Amino acid sequence: MIxxxxxxxxxxxxxxxxxxxxxxxxxxxxxxxxxxxxxxSAALTQLALVAIAFAALVNAHLTSDFSVLNVAENSHSAVxxxxxxxxxxxxxxxxxxxxxxxxxxxxxxxxxFGRSLPRALxxxxxxVQGLIGVAFLLFILLTSNPFERLAPAPxxxxxxxxxxxxxxxxxxxxxxxxxxxxxxxxxxxxxAALIEGRIDAAWARFVRPFALIAWSLLTxxxxxxxxxxxxxxxxxxxxxxxxVENASLMPWLAGTAFVHSVAVMEKRDALKVWTIFLAxxxxxxxxxxxxxxxxxxxxxxxAFANDPRRGVFILAxxxxFIFGSFALFAWRAPVLKQxxxxxxxxxxxxxxxxxxxxxxxxxxxxxxxxxxxxxxxxTGEKITVGAPFFNMTCGLLLLGASSVMPIGFSLxxxxxxxxxxxxxxxxxxxxxxxxxxxxAAWLRGGSIVAAIMAGLAIFVIVGSLIEVVTRAWRPGxxxxxxxxxxxxxxxxxxxxxxxxxxxxxxxxxxxxxxxGAETITTLHRGAPVEVGPYxxxxxSVGDRVGPNYRETVAAMTVHSGATVVATxxxxxxxxxxxxxxxxxxxxxxIHFGQIYVSIADPTPDGDVPARLYWKPLVTLIWLGGAAMAxxxxxxxxxxxxxxxxxxxxxxxxxxxxxx
Amino acid sequence: xxxxxxxxxxxxxxxxAPSFAVQPDELMKDPALEARARALSAELRCMVxxxxxxxxxxxxxxxxxxxxxRQRIAEGESNDAVRSYxxxxxxxxxxxxxxxxxxxxxxxxxxxxxxxxxxxxxxLARRRTPAATQDLSAEEExxxxxxxxEERR
Numbered sequence: 001m002i003x004x005x006x007x008x009x010x011x012x013x014x015x016x017x018x019x020x021x022x023x024x025x026x027x028x029x030x031x032x033x034x035x036x037x038x039x040x041s042a043a044l045t046q047l048a049l050v051a052i053a054f055a056a057l058v059n060a061h062l063t064s065d066f067s068v069l070n071v072a073e074n075s076h077s078a079v080x081x082x083x084x085x086x087x088x089x090x091x092x093x094x095x096x097x098x099x100x101x102x103x104x105x106x107x108x109x110x111x112x113f114g115r116s117l118p119r120a121l122x123x124x125x126x127x128v129q130g131l132i133g134v135a136f137l138l139f140i141l142l143t144s145n146p147f148e149r150l151a152p153a154p155x156x157x158x159x160x161x162x163x164x165x166x167x168x169x170x171x172x173x174x175x176x177x178x179x180x181x182x183x184x185x186x187x188x189x190x191x192a193a194l195i196e197g198r199i200d201a202a203w204a205r206f207v208r209p210f211a212l213i214a215w216s217l218l219t220x221x222x223x224x225x226x227x228x229x230x231x232x233x234x235x236x237x238x239x240x241x242x243x244v245e246n247a248s249l250m251p252w253l254a255g256t257a258f259v260h261s262v263a264v265m266e267k268r269d270a271l272k273v274w275t276i277f278l279a280x281x282x283x284x285x286x287x288x289x290x291x292x293x294x295x296x297x298x299x300x301x302x303a304f305a306n307d308p309r310r311g312v313f314i315l316a317x318x319x320x321f322i323f324g325s326f327a328l329f330a331w332r333a334p335v336l337k338q339x340x341x342x343x344x345x346x347x348x349x350x351x352x353x354x355x356x357x358x359x360x361x362x363x364x365x366x367x368x369x370x371x372x373x374x375x376x377x378x379t380g381e382k383i384t385v386g387a388p389f390f391n392m393t394c395g396l397l398l399l400g401a402s403s404v405m406p407i408g409f410s411l412x413x414x415x416x417x418x419x420x421x422x423x424x425x426x427x428x429x430x431x432x433x434x435x436x437x438x439x440a441a442w443l444r445g446g447s448i449v450a451a452i453m454a455g456l457a458i459f460v461i462v463g464s465l466i467e468v469v470t471r472a473w474r475p476g477x478x479x480x481x482x483x484x485x486x487x488x489x490x491x492x493x494x495x496x497x498x499x500x501x502x503x504x505x506x507x508x509x510x511x512x513x514x515x516g517a518e519t520i521t522t523l524h525r526g527a528p529v530e531v532g533p534y535x536x537x538x539x540s541v542g543d544r545v546g547p548n549y550r551e552t553v554a555a556m557t558v559h560s561g562a563t564v565v566a567t568x569x570x571x572x573x574x575x576x577x578x579x580x581x582x583x584x585x586x587x588x589x590i591h592f593g594q595i596y597v598s599i600a601d602p603t604p605d606g607d608v609p610a611r612l613y614w615k616p617l618v619t620l621i622w623l624g625g626a627a628m629a630x631x632x633x634x635x636x637x638x639x640x641x642x643x644x645x646x647x648x649x650x651x652x653x654x655x656x657x658x659x
Numbered sequence: 660x661x662x663x664x665x666x667x668x669x670x671x672x673x674x675x676a677p678s679f680a681v682q683p684d685e686l687m688k689d690p691a692l693e694a695r696a697r698a699l700s701a702e703l704r705c706m707v708x709x710x711x712x713x714x715x716x717x718x719x720x721x722x723x724x725x726x727x728x729r730q731r732i733a734e735g736e737s738n739d740a741v742r743s744y745x746x747x748x749x750x751x752x753x754x755x756x757x758x759x760x761x762x763x764x765x766x767x768x769x770x771x772x773x774x775x776x777x778x779x780x781x782x783l784a785r786r787r788t789p790a791a792t793q794d795l796s797a798e799e800e801x802x803x804x805x806x807x808x809e810e811r812r
Contacts, residue, residue, distance in 0.1 A: 235715050242710045356777045360770060367769035375762060383763065384704045386755025393770040522683045609683050
């Protein structure tokens with residue numbers, strides 16, 4: 001019964017989305033405030049209905065209702081509760097429902113917090129958001145119904161894929177989706193601005209918080225996914241330039257460019273057309289990512305052709321929203337008035353350079369991901385575009401963007417003094433150079449790339465710190481006063497500084513890979529094995545039973561010299577329901593680095609084949625991502641950007657006048 | 660989001676019962692040769708996985724190719740010879756870095772071309788907008804000097 005209510009709620013949500021699309025847009029044409037205001041109630045209704053549908057599916061998974069096909073295929077009664085819940089989005093149908101839920105949440109946010117917006121702008125934006133909802137709700141209802149029943153119902157489910165039974169899966173997809181889909185709101189506002197033919201700093205001020213929310217969550221989502229792959233897949237790789245990863249990286253790159261250019265627009269009223277373009281681009285890449293992942297086109301062109309219904313449907317959605325918006329852009333963008341002039345050497349100029357590098361990197365990922373597909377379709381020839389290609393092109397562009405980052409951050413708006421900035425950054429440049437030289441000496445003839453990256457990272461981190469110090473302190477200023485001045489700096493400035501340091505941290509973590517050590521060997525009990533500066537001893541091998549698996553655990557001790565640093569327990573898990581095994585890496589964090597051990601099945605005489613790694617600074621890769629996201633959140637907390645501040649301030653002023 | 664690939668990976672992992680990437684018994688005695696084999700296998704794609712190198716993959720086919728590479732290196736073949744042998748057997752598909760030839764020209768040029776197009780667009784946009792600032796006329800300079808004269812001194 002609850003399942004049918006969920007299905008019915010989804011159909012009603014489609015009706016609400018239709019109303020949200022048609023009525024406010026029509027109202028905006030007629031300049032009718034009542035019709036326009038209906039968009040808000042429609043958006044809230046849509047959210048409530050999609051939430052009911054989602055709750056119904058969660059309930060079916062929680063109660064292990066195997067009469068529902070989706071539950072029977074992706075759950076098992078013995079799975080721990082957390083994986084029953086995360087199993088909801090661990091499959092195609094459920095993840096699409098989560099997608100639509102996210103879309104509805106963002107629409108509702110505009111409905112709730114958009115009071116300070118011009119009415120027509122809000123109505124048009126809600127209408128566009130509603131249209132996206134219509135498309136995806138139709139997609140779910142027609143091709144991917146999560147509420148399909150199964151008769152007769154099986155006694156037991158087929159279990160959630162063991163590799164997905166991990167806390168990482170509980171957080172990675174929802175955050176990624178919040179980020180991905182968050183750009184839909186930015187897109188809707190861009191389309192609304194184009195329809196109206198008017199855009200100004202107020203537009204930027206309203207859109208920027210949404211962009212920051214989406215960007216921060218996408219950053220966290222990508223970092224979480226990368227960390228998950230790192231500890232799940234058994235050899236400590238964290239980024240594979242896999243098409244599915246690229247699908248999430250493209251909106252991130254376009255979104256990063258957007259977050260920067262919208263700042264220029266808000267502060268200086270410049271780069272309007274370009275900002276609109278990026279807004280469309282960011283969500284277009286989100287749609288493309290959804291298509292790539294959900295259509296099955298990546299696994300094989302043939303798998304796509306065998307069951308083309310879903311793929312073709314998403315392709316149609318993709319084509320409609322991308323071509324539609326770019327047509328609108330080509331038609332209306334010339335109407336938008338340009339403002340805010342600036343000299344080439346200025347913060348605006350530096351941000352243009354940043355945008356140029358980021359979008360080029362984004363385009364490179366795009367070509368690298370789709371080129372093999374296109375080539376195979378056109379000529380039948382199969383090629384692979386893998387990590388070496390992306391590292392050479394995209395990696396280089398992103399390192400370039402990072403290296404100009406501290407300089408741009410220190411430049412003044414409108415017209416900057418490059419020489420003065422470089423003088424101010426002398427300490428950072430020197431620190432970077434010393435790090436690079438020391439690193440190169442340490443590696444002695446090894447790859448010099450790691451040393452250069454380490455130097456660059458230090459330059460970026462110190463450069464961001466210098467900018468904070470310069471703003472708070474002048475020679476001769478008392479330390480107490482400087483501290484107070486530092487606390488008085490706008491939160492959006494602190495956010496930017498922290499996010500830039502986060503980039504430095506990530507680059508430093510990546511550089512750390514070059515300084516690591518690896519040992520592949522068979523471990524004998526009691527015989528220590530060296531890996532990097534540490535030695536690891538196998539203590540015992542034993543069996544354990546988990547809730548829905550059995551595991552073989554190899555207990556090991558990590559020594560540094562004579563002192564015990566950590567104990568680790570890498571394991572091999574056997575999942576009975578699907579007859580699958582997973583490798584659980586043994587991890588020990590030492591400062592910012594990690595000992596990483598993954599084992600194969602022990603031999604009959606109790607020896608354990610293992611890969612042992614020492615990965616210095618590796619945690620900085622994800623801590624850097626967290627710092628970037630936190631920077632975005634800090635920026636979001638800035639008074640200037642809070643939703644409805646103007647309205648509340650006005651209300652306060654009126655109240656004060658009345659007293 | 661990664662589960663599509665993971666599903667595949669798991670399927671193959673399940674086929675190869677003791678699943679593991681490079682295994683201790685594969686290693687070559689000579690560390691220099693082993694380093695060459697590792698470097699080479701990091702450039703080669705596991706044919707049945709998604710964008711994974713054979714060095715990282717635990718699929719049986721990847722293991723076979725790893726062993727093949729080591730045999731050929733032990734027989735004294737150069738890295739290039741091993742690579743071209745594998746390309747002749749499996750096609751360009753096995754190379755993680757696509758070779759530069761007519762079919763891949765556009766791919767390799769995509770980054771520089773996009774960058775050039777971007778720079779050109781920026782320059783065009785700059786030319787279309789009027790000069791950022793106009794210099795003051797002599798008269799205005801004189802006025803400014805008169806107004807700010809005292810402070811400047």
